[in-house]
Amino acid sequence: MRRALLLIAFILLFIVLVNVFLLSSRSQAPGPSAVARTASPTVSVTPGAPSPTALVSARGFIVVRRPLANSRVSSPLTISGDASVFEANLNWRIVDTTGRPLAEGITTASAGAPERGTFTIAATYADPLVDTLGSVEVFERSPRDGSIDEIVRVPVVLVHR
Numbered sequence: 001m002r003r004a005l006l007l008i009a010f011i012l013l014f015i016v017l018v019n020v021f022l023l024s025s026r027s028q029a030p031g032p033s034a035v036a037r038t039a040s041p042t043v044s045v046t047p048g049a050p051s052p053t054a055l056v057s058a059r060g061f062i063v064v065r066r067p068l069a070n071s072r073v074s075s076p077l078t079i080s081g082d083a084s085v086f087e088a089n090l091n092w093r094i095v096d097t098t099g100r101p102l103a104e105g106i107t108t109a110s111a112g113a114p115e116r117g118t119f120t121i122a123a124t125y126a127d128p129l130v131d132t133l134g135s136v137e138v139f140e141r142s143p144r145d146g147s148i149d150e151i152v153r154v155p156v157v158l159v160h161r
Helices: 002-028
Strands: 060-066 071-074 078-082 091-098 101-108 117-123 132-141 148-158
Touching: 060 132, 060 148, 078 091, 078 132, 091 117, 101 117
Parallel strands: 071 148
Antiparallel strands: 060 078, 078 117, 091 101, 091 132, 132 148
């Protein structure tokens, strides 16, 4: 009986120590920047250099080759890549940091699944008043329920001109 109580006490102590460690490490981890906490989509930050590689969706069905991640873009914006999607249908949108769409539409790749087809979009949108973080999203909607099946999000800086 005494061994069982000691074992239970040891397990409880272990759980408490693990929780204390986890809570203290979370409070020391760098949090989101002030820009990320604000509701304003405007920023005065320069992201890293543009990535030289294309971005690929989780299952590899959509590849966005242009624009490059972290690049500075303005309207009209060329979005291009390749995809293997149902009936070659792709949706696209340009959003600011709040998720507000600045432009969106539907395009068709040059071939549908199971083939891979290329796509190019000339997207126009109203330039922001100041440089703004945003994303270019290219995605496929489920033919069953309209939910997003595959998506590529390319982080960009929407440049004020």
